[in-house]
């Protein structure tokens with residue numbers, strides 16, 4: 001198979017040198033570059049997203065027409081990562097299918113470097129330089145031979161493939177339009193200089209999803225530091241919902257052992273599926289928010305969209321090039337569609353309660369024009385009077401415009417003893433809620449002048465303050 005490809009390249013180069021007499025020497029020189037290329041470039045089709053049925057052979061002009069490459073459409077170049085099995089992972093075909101679904105006229109090319117990707121990790125990591133060089137040679141050839149515009153070229157690399165894409169981008173004569181790094185590999189790259197890994201210089205625009213960065217820097221599967229123009233850390237970037245061992249065992253029980261491989265790489269590969277989600281669910285992109293830290297995001301302090309502080313995750317991202325790289329965060333569901341709706345909730349506690357309560361559990365319910373989301377749990381590390389607390393909650397459903405809210409302070413004790421006579425309480429007058437997705441702010445008021453929120457007692461109802469004043473007038 002491989003020798004056949006090489007033979008074709010050799011044949012093509014030889015034919016070219018025969019036919020193109022003035023440029024014959026130059027063509028032969030270029031031929032040598034092409035002969036060093038080990039990576040294969042398969043132009044997949046919407047009809048057969050899983051098989052390499054037609055290869056574009058750098059140096060062999062006819063191969064491009066033979067594979068029905070569309071010169072007026074955009075091109076996606078998909079680059080896989082390290083492989084234990086020496087085979088494509090199942091996400092490759094899924095990503096190709098999603099790209100064709102979204103852009104039916106596009107060219108989706110899959111780079112096959114499986115031979116070099118199945119060694120011990122450090123060896124394969126080193127091979128990204130060779131793969132990057134192959135891809136750059138291919139891209140330069142497309143640009144020179146066919147005048148194919150590189151502003152239509154989008155590289156997508158997963159894990160080690162993200163760095164191969166970056167290296168390719170840094171070596172091409174002109175910049176490619178975009179590189180998307182899908183959880184770029186961490187080991188051997190966390191401390192590498194920019195030319196040896198994915199970096200913002202590698203394309204006109206570089207966007208990166210970080211989904212499995214758990215562990216100390218340099219040891220985590222995914223790279224921790226920002227390496228693009230926009231770096232998004234879903235669920236903090238460390239680990240993804242639905243990927244813990246318990247859930248994995250449950251999924252194996254339900255779906256059989258076939259998915260074990262998938263589950264081991266669950267968080268790492270989530271980056272790919274988040275991107276696929278953005279291709280398929282175009283009308284409703286997930287939004288990510290710029291934030292100084294994961295902790296600040298958890299407090300709900302970063303749900304602003306002013307001055308490009310928020311962006312769409314995935315295909316429809318806005319090409320923002322900030323001066324310094326910054327991290328963006330969001331929460332997601334554990335399955336596709338991954339989108340959730342983010343809210344910042346700010347509550348001011350007052351009243352006579354003098355003791356500070358630690359690790360208190362609450363539940364909040366949101367009611368909107370479209371749906372409701374009830375009993376969303378949250379914990380405050382400490383609560384004391386005359387203080388305002390801000391925190392993040394999210395709903396899996398779109399509840400629409402907010403109408404009403406219920407707040408419950410949960411009992412500390414499952415046994416229910418003395419709480420009925422000694423349980424603390426705070427007065428709550430107003431609750432401020434800001435919706436990230438709509439950027440709307442709503443102030444909720446207690447239906448009395450103030451409400452007493454008592455631990456272990458029934459939920460307290462809050463309505464939009466405006467509504468309350470209307471109600472009063474009409475009564």
Ligand SMILES: *[C@@H]1O[C@H](CO)[C@@H](O)[C@H](O)[C@H]1NC(C)=O
Pocket residue numbers: 070071072073074105
């Ligand atoms: C090539 O793509 C363009 C859109 O980019 C489309 O209009 C055209 O029909 C395509 N050509 C072929 C032969 O599919």
Ligand SMILES: *[C@@H]1O[C@H](CO)[C@@H](O)[C@H](O)[C@H]1NC(C)=O
Pocket residue numbers: 351354385386
């Ligand atoms: C809380 O504020 C009220 C009104 O400003 C004040 O009377 C009260 O002493 C404060 N309580 C504490 C514990 O600071």
